[in-house]
Amino acid sequence: MILGVDKEGYREIFDFFVGAARKRIWMAGDSSIALQKRRTRWGVFDCLSWLEKAFQTVYPKADVQRCVVHRVRKTLHCIRRKDQLEVAEELKLIFYLHRNKEIVIQMFQQFESKWSSKYPRENKSWGNELDVILTLMDYPSSIPSVIYSTNAIKCTIKEIRNN
Incomplete structure (x- = not known):
């Protein structure tokens, strides 16, 4: 899931991939059109090093935050x-x-x-x-509470599964 967050902490789902397709999509650099239209400043990742590297390939100027x-x-x-x-x-x-x-x-x-x-x-x-x-400490105080973890994504996925 690609989740966007603005300066006020408002979250918006930009894209959602199921299964192994996400690795192929990210490794090819074919990120979402919705995401490409926005200025991407950071990505938050858990232990998926391939995803972090692919993100940095697509967005070389963006910061990376480890969960x-x-x-x-x-x-x-x-x-x-x-x-x-x-x-x-x-x-x-x-x-x-x-x-x-x-x-x-x-x-x-x-x-x-x-x-x-x-x-x-x-x-x-x-x-x-x-x-x-x-x-996360390089950003305004309204942002870190949103980007210190990937839990917002995990909660959203859980909610989608339950519906």
Whole structure:
């Protein structure tokens, strides 16, 4: 699903693809005519690296935002159960409660130093992705709540399935 969001946070479905067709369409660069008419500033992605690369091919000047919710969930699957609650709370403090990019980076560095010896692989992957996780902080405060996650798309798809 291609979901557009304007400056006020209003959402509009631009296009919807079913099944494997979306990969073929995006890889060929044949994005929706409705989408092509609009100025695309960013794309929000979960773990579909091919889709992110295809988007950047079609829209090379647009920013990419990695879904924070998916990234946190992925991390928690790799954390020992006894540490999950503490790690989740710290990530929530870092990425959901602060709007200042410098403060978030400082807090992440503290998180990284605390957990790096216990979870070096997860810390490294967060560090490698931090720039695309923090893209949302380069936009006005009305936008991040809409683009920090792909959940709006998932909720819309669920609603369509139920009807």
